[in-house]
Amino acid sequence: MKTKMGYAFSMAVIGAALLTSGLVQAADTYKMDTKGSHAFIQFKIQHLGFSWLLGRFNTFEGQFVLDDANVEKSSVKVDIDVASVDSNHAERDKHLRGKDFFDVATFPKAGFVSTKIEKTGENSAKITGDFTLKGVTKPITLDATYIGGGKDPWGGYRQGFEATTQLKLKDFGIDYNLGPASEVVDIYISVEGIKQ
Amino acid sequence: MLANSESGYGLVSVLLHWLSALLTILLFGVGLYMVGLSYYDPLYHELPEWHKSVGVVLALLSLFRVVWRVLSGPPAPLAEKRWQGAAARLVHATMLALLILLPVTGYFIVTAEGKPLMVFELTLLPALLELTPNQTDLVGRWHLWGAWALIGLAALHAAAALKHHFIDADRTLIRMLTIKGQ
Numbered sequence A: 001m002k003t004k005m006g007y008a009f010s011m012a013v014i015g016a017a018l019l020t021s022g023l024v025q026a027a028d029t030y031k032m033d034t035k036g037s038h039a040f041i042q043f044k045i046q047h048l049g050f051s052w053l054l055g056r057f058n059t060f061e062g063q064f065v066l067d068d069a070n071v072e073k074s075s076v077k078v079d080i081d082v083a084s085v086d087s088n089h090a091e092r093d094k095h096l097r098g099k100d101f102f103d104v105a106t107f108p109k110a111g112f113v114s115t116k117i118e119k120t121g122e123n124s125a126k127i128t129g130d131f132t133l134k135g136v137t138k139p140i141t142l143d144a145t146y147i148g149g150g151k152d153p154w155g156g157y158r159q160g161f162e163a164t165t166q167l168k169l170k171d172f173g174i175d176y177n178l179g180p181a182s183e184v185v186d187i188y189i190s191v192e193g194i195k196q
Numbered sequence B: 001m002l003a004n005s006e007s008g009y010g011l012v013s014v015l016l017h018w019l020s021a022l023l024t025i026l027l028f029g030v031g032l033y034m035v036g037l038s039y040y041d042p043l044y045h046e047l048p049e050w051h052k053s054v055g056v057v058l059a060l061l062s063l064f065r066v067v068w069r070v071l072s073g074p075p076a077p078l079a080e081k082r083w084q085g086a087a088a089r090l091v092h093a094t095m096l097a098l099l100i101l102l103p104v105t106g107y108f109i110v111t112a113e114g115k116p117l118m119v120f121e122l123t124l125l126p127a128l129l130e131l132t133p134n135q136t137d138l139v140g141r142w143h144l145w146g147a148w149a150l151i152g153l154a155a156l157h158a159a160a161a162l163k164h165h166f167i168d169a170d171r172t173l174i175r176m177l178t179i180k181g182q
Helices: A004-021 A090-097 B011-034 B048-072 B082-110 B133-166
Strands: A028-032 A038-047 A052-059 A060-066 A075-081 A109-119 A126-135 A137-150 A157-168 A184-195 B116-121 B124-125
Touching: A038 A060, A060 A184, A090 A157, A090 B082, A090 B133, A126 A157, B011 B048, B011 B133, B048 B082, B048 B116, B082 B133
Parallel strands: none
Antiparallel strands: A028 A060, A028 A184, A038 A052, A038 A184, A060 A075, A075 A109, A109 A126, A126 A137, A137 A157, A157 A184, B116 B124
């Protein structure tokens, strides 16, 4: 719930922005810096319950709209090229791309579109949204943390976040038996956005 | 004895032929079976390792077959009709080409991300080039289709040999079972 004070503060910020710039610039759009690879989507899953297997998606695009004054009005969208899955093992990756797992021939894209953002602390928020994988779309919630932002040394402006969540493989139609310790996958996302 | 003569095959050609046939059938069966194994199957890791190692052995054998064919040509053809000779030559050439192309595609699947191919836990075949995921999957499909094509042609080849033996009652099959080299 937003407080009256918070609302008044938001209005004051917007008012100040109007006065100083003469424009209403409530939110800025940031493109995830996948080109410079300052954006990562990693996963980890237990192997037999003995260790963690780590991997990542090498190819994706994303952008977020950041409304500093009113974080709830921010949004984020990511499109993932599932075939870019990389666990540093050619035959395992080939297996992951195949029908037992992602079936990238039929479902080449995965993606996330936020539907609701709730501020949970000074630098943290819960980002709820629709996640699509292997043709299944389900709501998931990311625990996001603001890392930092500001002018970069090359004339741009950047903001960076990290986020975590957990997914049940079965929820997305992946039921290949990897054992009881390996039914849930941890997702770790770290992204830096460049203001457009 | 070792080399082929005008009237028959020598020991080297006969051994190469039957060893190739045995390994091809084994590799095909194991290849299809191993990709369907569950993660908890005791052979989940073992069969692919065997398939790769024996695949390299068959690749070397096939390369030597090409060399041997140049060094010691086949005996005079038995076919009475011209189209039979042409069909036999086409099938033989295609099978030999597949015997070379199948291990090449297999090698590219294993080494797609730059890791070497291990042969009998001893020798490493280094990766020559890295492939994109799409290229790797394409090469994988070629490997599967190529294997089916080879087995299909081998079945045709065997059926033709049996037809020659039982229906035409000629020496086609006998010739590959007896050593009449020089």
